[in-house]
Amino acid sequence: MKHYHISRHSSFYTIGLSYKKADATTRGQFSLDIPAIDRLLLAAKGEGIDGLMVISTCNRTELHGFAQHPFQLIKLLCEHTQGTVEAFQEVAYVYKNHEAITHLFRVGTGLDSQILGDFEIISQIKQSFYRSKKHEMANPFLERLCNSVIQASKRIKNETEISSGATSxxxxxxxxxxxxxxxxxxxxxxxxxxxxxxxxxxxxxxxxxxxxxxxxxxxxxxxxxxxxxxxxxxxxxxxxxxxxxxxxxxxxxxxxxxxxxxxxxxxxxxxxxxxxxxxxxxxxxxxxxxxxxxxxxxxxxxxxxxxxxxxRRKQYIPKAEAIIDEVQNDFTKWLETRKFAPIIKALKKKLKTMKEEELSFHSKKLEDFNTEQAEIVSERIIQKITKQFANHLKKKEVDTEDSLQLIQEVFQLQINADE
Missing domain, CATH: 3.40.50.720 (NAD(P)-binding Rossmann-like Domain)
Known part of the structure; x- marks a missing residue:
């Protein structure tokens, strides 16, 4: 199975503009109707972009997807709207990897809306995901991310009163x-x-x-x-x-x-x-x-x-943010598992092979060698070593790709492509 992970070759970006810095006229220049979204997705597919979602409402236009550089996405947006790169740069935001994921959670749960707690955006996120899926531009990463944002949105709606009261x-x-x-x-x-x-x-x-x-x-x-x-x-x-x-x-x-x-x-x-x-x-x-x-x-x-x-709605922001953190952490764990699992599995396999070789060697060399005890001790050491590596890879400040590459080279690991 192919892995859609955040890597140095293809990072997950959000590029866009919203009511916060862009006035209605500027937002209008970058707005996309459905035929334009379809054309943009097809062009992205032609460029080899793997996984892209487009959101365009009266308050924001955003592209969420994988690219080698954010300019790939900015160029696509400008080519399919009336907007220019210069105009975009004046009001735009670009988020990468973890920040891009966090941004989508805040947008989808109404915390980034012009009216706090406005949940209309979640149906637009669902629609944009289905449009990407139709064009085969929705990978497992995007699917899991959208489902997590929808889950957070539902929980905030049910567990807080952030959308209660008249706001228009x-x-x-x-x-x-x-x-x-x-x-x-x-x-x-x-x-x-x-x-x-x-x-x-x-x-x-x-x-x-x-x-x-x-x-x-x-x-x-x-x-x-x-x-x-x-x-x-x-x-x-x-x-x-x-x-x-x-x-x-x-x-x-x-x-x-x-x-x-x-x-x-x-x-x-x-x-x-x-x-x-x-x-x-x-x-x-x-x-x-x-x-x-x-x-x-x-x-x-x-x-x-x-x-x-x-x-009154503002008092529910901390509770909403706590729910987002919880759901986002689950998503991050899932992402880490997809990313680290093949390497950690291969590392464990390599260490077990080393252990078996050593046990075999010592059992032949020493008459009173306690194989059972040695097995228990060495298994515990393997668990501790693999856990140390996994914990290291989970740290946000760590360059995961470099670390995975290093582990692979040091231990001469063979990664099964089907893992």
Missing amino acids: VAFASVQYILNHVPDVPNKEILLFGTGKIGRNTCENLIKHTDNKHITLINRTRQKAEEVAGKFHLVVKEYGDLQTEIRKTDVLVVATGAQLPTVSKELIYTDRPLLILDLSVPKNVSDDVKELPNVSLVHLDELSQVTTKALE
């Missing part, structure tokens, strides 16, 4: 509606504005409220229709805003206007109306609070909810 304004606003409006599925909801926050709020409303009475209004009707079409919602004209407000129970305002678009004069309602203003700057005038049936909640209040949730 869109989600927090829907949670607010659910907590403050009775019988939400049967209430009339009007969403005014279909920008990014409006779209996200719309998705969260559909996902979490089971409400079938959502109406959209946008200054540009076409944009509202694009969002509505995706979710089969009703679209009304901008001119109908006042009429629609009169009929609604919950008004979500998420427009990008510089001045308030909803004022006291626009509202005539004889039933309770909850208004959520998710706009920056404010798009709902404070004077609506003077109306007897109206309650107004602004983005700032909801942002405090998300900030508190994120602060």
Whole structure:
């Protein structure tokens, strides 16, 4: 069986960029859609790269794979995106071997996410692994590593509360509606504005409220229709805003206007109306609070909810890191076994041969030679010698390849290719 180990000829690298140093425009230049990922994997295969995984989301683009030099992977990324090597070098990170493995664990468990505890990335890691497998670019090392990251992610999700609480304004606003409006599925909801926050709020409303009475209004009707079409919602004209407000129970305002678009004069309602203003700057005038049936909640209040949730999540980081350490140590042990086993096995075999030769020699030479006792003593010495070598090879600061080479040369070991 072939060994996929970290060696001086082929090291495991992570090269990439993320929201931490690269702005949205730069990330866009290096983003990869699925056809581009397929082309990149095929090109890597053609170059003889053995084992590669590609992750591309709105927050990061990363290549995880084996190469003689990280530039091989950087070149592949730049050849299959709009990005240049110069632009990459300004915002990039390159991790090798142990650091690359640790990085993937942190990414896959939501500790490196823009929103702490965001577990969406794990499904993207799974997808990228299956894509590599499809192109025969997923070796046993990558398979075991991905499975270990998935295992750590599951445990963190189950054993900590690092993903609890609302962390996006869109989600927090829907949670607010659910907590403050009775019988939400049967209430009339009007969403005014279909920008990014409006779209996200719309998705969260559909996902979490089971409400079938959502109406959209946008200054540009076409944009509202694009969002509505995706979710089969009703679209009304901008001119109908006042009429629609009169009929609604919950008004979500998420427009990008510089001045308030909803004022006291626009509202005539004889039933309770909850208004959520998710706009920056404010798009709902404070004077609506003077109306007897109206309650107004602004983005700032909801942002405090998300900030508190994120602060609360931070207390679970040490527990999450302890879980990562545990799972990563298991992975490292597995890796060491694959790497050292053939050499240690051959060394033990060589020492046993030496032992048998010596025992045979002394039993013939000495009349009262105690073969049984000598057998026990020499076996213990062999165990201790092989353990010393194994412990030496496990040290992070040791150049494993050089050490393995030296052991092989000193003891003139024959390694079975099938080991």
